[in-house]
Amino acid sequence: MDHITHVTGGGVDESYAFHGVGRRVKITTAGFGARKLLVAPNLSDGYESPQAVTDDAGNLVATFVYAGEHLIAKITPTGVEYFLSGLDGERNREGGCGWGVKCNTELRCLW
Numbered sequence: 001m002d003h004i005t006h007v008t009g010g011g012v013d014e015s016y017a018f019h020g021v022g023r024r025v026k027i028t029t030a031g032f033g034a035r036k037l038l039v040a041p042n043l044s045d046g047y048e049s050p051q052a053v054t055d056d057a058g059n060l061v062a063t064f065v066y067a068g069e070h071l072i073a074k075i076t077p078t079g080v081e082y083f084l085s086g087l088d089g090e091r092n093r094e095g096g097c098g099w100g101v102k103c104n105t106e107l108r109c110l111w
Contacts, residue, residue, distance in 0.1 A: 006079045023048065035061060 003022065007014045013030035028034040034056035041048050046071040054060040065073040076079045 042069055 003018050003024070005016050005018075007016075015028045016024050017026035017028075019025050022040040024037055025039065025059055026036050036054045036056065036058075037050045038054075039048050039054040040051050043066070047067070049066060049071070050064055052063045055061055058076065063075045063108065064071055065075065071083050073083065
């Protein structure tokens with residue numbers, strides 16, 4: 001397989017592990033530790049994306065919610081971060097993400 005397995009430079013030192021069919025299953029960052037990934041197809045489109053991340057001990061770091069291939073939320077032990085935009089891919093005209101939720105400049109919704 002022709003996957004990138006190690007990246008260094010610019011203050012980054014990360015290694016990546018893959019399983020037999022080529023899915024990235026682990027990221028190890030120098031000074032931070034390891035994170036394991038559950039990667040699976042998204043519903044209805046066949047794209048594969050991280051569905052959950054744990055630390056090396058198996059404690060949940062984050063889970064992800066998708067609408068097709070679009071990431072719409074990240075759930076962590078401390079709360080939920082939404083990534084919502086209008087149907088046309090743009091932030092809605094009122095500067096919100098819909099449902100009365102305001103977005104910051106990165107389209108991350110703020111409750």
